[in-house]
Amino acid sequence: MAAAPAPDARVTLLDAMASELTRNQQQLKMQSHEPPYFMSYQLKDYVQYAVGARYGALFLDDGYRERKLYVDVRVGSYEFDSSVPEGFEFSFSTKGTSYISRKEGPLDDSPLALRTALWLITDEKYKSALFQYLKKKGEDVYSVEDPKRPPSFTKEKPSTLVQPPVQAPFNxxxxxxxxxxxxxxxxxxxxxxxxxxxxxxxxxxxxxxxxxxxxxxxxxxxxxxxxxxxxxxxxxxxxxxxxxxxxxxxxxxxxxxxxxxxxxxxxxxxxxxxxAPAIDPYTGPAILAPEAAGVLFHEAVGHRLEGERQDGDNEGKTYKGQVGKLVLPSFISIHDDPSLRMLNGEPLNGYYQFDEEGVKGQRVTLVEKGVLRNYLLGRVPVEGFLQSNGHGRSQGTLKPVARMANLLVDSTKAVSDAELKRMLIAEAKRQGKPYGLIIRDITGGNTNTSSFGYQAFKGVPRMVYRVDVKTGQETLVRGVEIVGTPLSAVNRIMASGQKQGIFNGFCGAESGNVPVSTVAPSMLLQELELQRAVEGKDRPPILSSPAEALREPSLRQEKPATRPEKP
Structure with a gap:
């Protein structure tokens, strides 16, 4: 008779979470106040190992494990509830709280310990949600009624998945x-x-x-x-x-x-x-290699299509109300697809099955032939879009917001690399420039989307080449970084290359660092602005390195000691 399979500790803990959730849903209520209408519990079990070496020796050899808990408690209704942006839960209370629960789960697979941790966090979150709900209702008295105001939270069908355990060997x-x-x-x-x-x-x-x-x-x-x-x-x-x-x-x-x-x-x-020579600030035509083009679209366009940025009080709302309108050149389309694990045999960092709000990750067409069609959406609705498309993402215990996953940029105006360079030279000549630029590598970038600052983005190029308009010769240069305003930059794209490249990395925003990918071909921009990079004036190390010193022959020969002669 075959032995019964060992119980799955993950399922045991999930059952404990469900039991505590049901208990709180049925019983959690303060006298004369509303009970929660929605709650969710999430446990993330992190395991990491890392080794690192410098100068031929091991400097890092470490591992850690932790379990993080996130609890969402909402008072009110899907139409109007207690939700506020991350970090605002306690910031307006005059009394505050003398104790904040730790958002950690037990490393032992103890159902009771897990339920106790969740119970304490839930109590805290409910009191905070009730406070914020009453405060928001009071503030609503002073606000002009907006018939187009979207609901506070989307209604979604329940999802079920028990994924088999995944091995993570580390040699x-x-x-x-x-x-x-x-x-x-x-x-x-x-x-x-x-x-x-x-x-x-x-x-x-x-x-x-x-x-x-x-x-x-x-x-x-x-x-x-x-x-x-x-x-x-x-x-x-x-x-x-x-x-x-x-x-x-x-x-x-x-x-x-x-x-x-x-x-x-x-x-x-x-x-x-x-x-390489340092160059002066530059404004003129430039080719962005695939990875650099991907970073441009990630910073200049992708972040501005995230759902919460369409209605946030502090947001610039670059693309609000633009659905159905031409926002990019008509040969450009943009999609985001978290369900895509591999592309052309290369893995994509932004893959996942379900987002942090329990919604299946879905492919969404954001821009179709230059026309804005949709936004990246979590469970915060946007006018005209009342369902999540599975992009509510976060790190650790942070509140999920709409984020990119695998951003895919397509072009129907693609030419060979040689033709793209020819077009670069021709455009530089037309503008009276002595050279154009090719940016072949980039470290990353950042952007400002708030209404308190200029709508701008920055990229940090690494390998920049100056292309002489007379000879076509490429010369490596340094000392500049990409800057610009998003709408101006992306609407000056003239053509693209034929081959797509993948940029894998991590993106940091309000909800933490999440793994992302961008996929894009090279792009020729009619005009790109580069400002001078931060100039360092630090001296390099004064002495040569020990490794170099050991290799150098002695600059002087030591003479053997001699005794003084007797007179």
């Missing part, structure tokens, strides 16, 4: 050996005064239940391998370069030979950047 011995070996490559180049080779694995197991009936157990694993180094140019400017790889499996990380090649490339590029 520590291999990675320690490789990190030591590869980091030692940098010792031969003392101009690169610091460097690191780091390998990580992050596993997140998520348990989610809601009063609507959702029950979800999901697991995601993400491996990372990073090779980075820094140096200074002779004028003091700090320069950095890196290679970053991500994979949902350990086997998907690059092999040892490729990691060594990556380190050699970082060394080669940084030495070239040290010798």
């Amino acid at each position: 520590r011995e291999r990675w320690v050996k490789l990190a030591r070996e590869v980091s030692a490559q940098f010792n031969a180049h003392p101009e690169l005064f610091d460097s690191e080779v780091r390998v990580t694995t992050d596993k997140v197991t998520r348990l989610f239940v809601s009063t609507e009936g959702s029950r979800i157990i999901s697991e995601e694993v993400l491996y990372g391998l990073h090779v980075s180094a820094v140096t200074r140019a002779p004028d003091g400017q700090l320069l950095d370069d890196s290679r970053d790889y991500y994979s949902p499996t350990e086997a998907g990380l690059p092999n040892d030979a490729k990691v060594r090649e990556a380190a050699a490339k970082v060394i080669e590029e940084l030495l070239a950047l040290r010798a």
Whole structure:
């Protein structure tokens, strides 16, 4: 007779969460006040291992585990409820609270301990929600009635998923050996005064239940391998370069030979950047390579299509009321698809099955042939869009908001790389510019979407090439960063390349750091503005590195000691 399968501890904990949720739903109420109309519980179990080496020696060899709890308690109704932006729950109370519950779950699989932690957080969240609900009702007295005001929260069908456990092996011995070996490559180049080779694995197991009936157990694993180094140019400017790889499996990380090649490339590029001339601020035509183009769309367009940014009091609302209107060149379309795990054999960081609000991640067409069609939506509705499309995302215990996942940019006006460069030169000549620019690599960027500042974005390019309009010769330059206003920049796109590139990384916003990807072809912009980068005037290290000193022959020969002669 076959032995019964071992009980799944995850299911046991999910049952405990559901039991505590039901108890609170049925009994939680203050006299003469409304009970909650909606509640959800989420547990995230984080497990991480990391090794890192510098100068050929191990500097990091660590692992940790923690469980984080997020509780959502809403008073009122789907039409009008107690919800306020993240961080505002207690900020307006004159009395405040003398105790804030810890948002941690037990590492032991103890149903009672888990229920107790959830009970305490739920009590706190209910009191806060009730306070905010009454306050919002009072403030509503002074507000002009808006017949177009969307509901506070979307109604969604319950979701169910029990994903099988996912293994997350970590071959520590291999990675320690490789990190030591590869980091030692940098010792031969003392101009690169610091460097690191780091390998990580992050596993997140998520348990989610809601009063609507959702029950979800999901697991995601993400491996990372990073090779980075820094140096200074002779004028003091700090320069950095890196290679970053991500994979949902350990086997998907690059092999040892490729990691060594990556380190050699970082060394080669940084030495070239040290010798490259710094250029003055520039306004003119430029080609953004696929990764750089992806960062442009992520910062200039993607963040401005996130749902909460359409109605927030402090938001610039760049695309509010623009649905059905032309907002980009007619040959550009943009989608976001969290259900896409791989593209052309390469993994995408932004993949997930269900978002942090229990809604299935869905492909959404944001811009179709230049026309705005939709927004990225969590469970905060936007005028005209009353359902979530599964983009409510967050890190740890932060409140979910609509965020990008896998942003995909398509173009129907695609030409070869050679033709794109020809068009760049022709446009630079037309504008009377002595050169155009090609930006082949970028570290990332940031943007401001608030109404309190200028609507702008910034990108930090790494490998920038000046293209002479007479000869077409490319010269590596440094010392500038991309700036601009979003609507102006993206509407000056003239054409695109044919080959798409993938930028994998993490995006930070109100709800924390979440893994994202952008997929885009090269883009030729009629005009791009680059300002001078922050100039460093720091001296490089005064002495040579110990590794270099040990290699240098002695500059003087020590003579043997002699006794003075007797008179």
